[in-house]
Amino acid sequence: MAEKRKITTPDGLVADPPRDYFEDVYAVVRQVPRGRVTTYGAIAQYLSLRAGARMVGWAMSSSHTREDVPAHRVINRLGVLSGKNFFGSPTRMQELLEAEGIHVENDQVVGFKELLWDPSLELN
DNA sequence: TACCTGACCGGGT
């Protein structure tokens, strides 16, 4: 996993360098265990991304070519499959989750709070 | 340039 780093702007503000946090995001997603899920916000918080959870979603939208990134395990804070339209078919994301024993009802992971894998708690 | 939208989120109501 790439080193977390900060840059300082001429204004003296500390910020994340633009754009290159994509790889950091993928590195975290690759560590989400089978049968567990994580959220955009949890990833953003773990990486201290100033850009926030929204840009984690942006990073994920560019991950479709990466077979080694289990993008289906990333859901929103309410347990909803908000990214399902970025998978081949409308049901693909759900099918991938169910293949891991995760139950989905109405585009929402059943019992997602118990299945949540928070990198801030699980990683060092 | 200005405005809009979006795999988002936390806080307030």
Next chain:
DNA sequence: AACCCGGCCAGGT
């Protein structure tokens, strides 16, 4: 949970 709001910032128009 639901709704609204402001904050976040990359791309498109």
